[in-house]
Amino acid sequence: MTCSARLSLLLLLVYARVPGLLSAQIEVTDDLGRVVRLPAPAVRIVSLAPSVTESLFALGAESQVCGVTDYCNYPPAALRKQRVGGMTNPSIETIVALRPDLIIVSMEGNAREDFNRLTRFEAPVFVTNPRTLEGINRTLEELGKLTGHAAEAARLIGLLKQAADSIRALTGDGNIRTLCLVSVQPLIVVGRNTFLNELLAAAGADNVAARLPFTYPTYSREAVVAEDPDVILVMSDILQDEGSLEGLFPEWRGLSAMKHRRIYSIDADIVSRPGPRAVEGLAHLYQLLHRKVH
Numbered sequence: 001m002t003c004s005a006r007l008s009l010l011l012l013l014v015y016a017r018v019p020g021l022l023s024a025q026i027e028v029t030d031d032l033g034r035v036v037r038l039p040a041p042a043v044r045i046v047s048l049a050p051s052v053t054e055s056l057f058a059l060g061a062e063s064q065v066c067g068v069t070d071y072c073n074y075p076p077a078a079l080r081k082q083r084v085g086g087m088t089n090p091s092i093e094t095i096v097a098l099r100p101d102l103i104i105v106s107m108e109g110n111a112r113e114d115f116n117r118l119t120r121f122e123a124p125v126f127v128t129n130p131r132t133l134e135g136i137n138r139t140l141e142e143l144g145k146l147t148g149h150a151a152e153a154a155r156l157i158g159l160l161k162q163a164a165d166s167i168r169a170l171t172g173d174g175n176i177r178t179l180c181l182v183s184v185q186p187l188i189v190v191g192r193n194t195f196l197n198e199l200l201a202a203a204g205a206d207n208v209a210a211r212l213p214f215t216y217p218t219y220s221r222e223a224v225v226a227e228d229p230d231v232i233l234v235m236s237d238i239l240q241d242e243g244s245l246e247g248l249f250p251e252w253r254g255l256s257a258m259k260h261r262r263i264y265s266i267d268a269d270i271v272s273r274p275g276p277r278a279v280e281g282l283a284h285l286y287q288l289l290h291r292k293v294h
Contacts, residue, residue, distance in 0.1 A: 014017045021098040027215060028142045031129035041148030042102035046084060046095050046148040048114075049106035051081060052128060053078050053273035055140055056104075058156060074269065074277075082210060087102035092117055102126060108274075130274040131195050131203070133164055133282075140276065156276060163279040164202065167286050171204030176289050178205035179219075179229040179257075182272075184238055184248060187219045195274045205231070221249055231289060232257040237268040264288045 006285060014239060026038040026046045046067035047053040048106040053072040055214060056065050067084045082098060087109040093105065093246045100123045105115055107129035116123050126146065137157045144153025166206040178200060180190040190196045200207045204242070209217060224232075232245070232255075246261055257263055271281035 015198065015261050018154055025160045026062065026145055027175075028126070028145050030126045030138075030142070031125040031135075034125050034127065036126045036146070038102065038146060042096065042100075042146055044100045044102070045102045045147070046098060046100040046123075047072065048084070048087060048090055048104060049128070050074065050269070051106045051107070051151050051273040052106060052143075053081075054145065054273065054275040054277060055143055059140065059144055059147060059149040059152045060150050061143075063148055066100060067095060088114075090114060096121060104143075115288075123284050131193065133160070133278060135195075136274050136276070137161065139274075151279050159281050160276065161262075164282060167204050167279075167282055171202065171290075176205050176231055177208055177229045178225070178233060178289065179208055179224065179227065179232045180233040180235075182216060182238065184245070187221065187224075188216050189219045191215050191217045195278070197272060198274060199278065199282050199285055202282055205285070221251060224249070225251060225255065228256050230256050230260075230262060233266050233285075233288070234263065235268040235272070236265045239265065243267075262291075 026041065028036055030036055030204065043064050044066045045064050047056060047063070047065060047068055050069065050072045052066065052070050054074055056062065057075050057078060066077055068081045069087050069090065070083050070085060071087060072078045072081070084092075084094045084098070087106070088111050092114070095118070098261060099267065103118055103123050103125045105118070105125060105127050115125065115127070127140070128139045130139045132179055137160060140153045140157055141150075144150040155244065180196060180200060182188050182190060189209040190200070190207065191214045193210050194215050197207050197210055208229055234245065246258060252258055267281070270277050270284060
């Protein structure tokens with residue numbers, strides 16, 4: 001028997017005595033219900049969503065990230081990573097050239113066509129779609145497994161749960177009638193079954209648009225007048241000057257939110273990205289909603 005044959009036989013005997021060793025690989029189920037398998041923690045990761053990039057850095061996996069989108073601007077160290085294009089138009093050629101052993105995409109911002117193209121290459125593709133705080137924690141847990149940072153993920157999840165529970169305990173049942181605008185032309189608001197709607201509820205808001213059976217419904221100017229919300233929140237990336245809202249919609253001057261100056265611009269990056277900074281966004285929403293009216 002040759003040396004090589006003896007080594008092969010020895011390995012087979014070892015595998016036979018240690019159940020599961022032959023299948024000792026990482027296995028997780030993504031948000032499309034697909035089983036993603038890795039032989040070892042990923043060391044060359046392409047992230048195609050800002051929330052994913054933030055999550056990977058928060059877990060301590062920044063050295064394993066080799067490519068990010070043009071929109072991945074946090075933490076600042078992410079700006080030094082190789083750019084692979086936008087979320088809806090990434091450069092497939094650039095991604096392939098980076099030789100990733102894992103590509104992570106988001107159902108919320110990435111196109112189905114790009115997902116289909118990426119799955120044709122050798123690198124596994126993991127899909128995330130967290131729509132709740134619990135969903136964020138589940139994604140962090142899965143990313144921890146895929147990157148070899150399971151312990152860090154567990155610690156981070158514990159801190160996020162503690163912070164969210166503390167804020168929920170302060171708010172009780174939400175009763176501050178609120179409308180959150182994500183676009184003004186056309187007028188689009190935050191509806192039900194969205195990550196932002198859960199943040200609003202946890203912060204003590206009664207989202208008036210959550211009664212509609214849509215995630216981001218188009219709203220009419222007249223509907224806003226009829227609802228007369230106590231607070232109007234506006235994403236910072238669509239309107240940085242809250243005062244200009246009255247110029248766009250002069251018929252809103254009689255609204256309670258207008259009269260009491262309860263129109264607030266909110267940082268879109270913090271409150272709309274389902275990642276580890278979500279609790280920071282929750283705390284920010286709580287402070288705005290419960291600010292004393294003078």
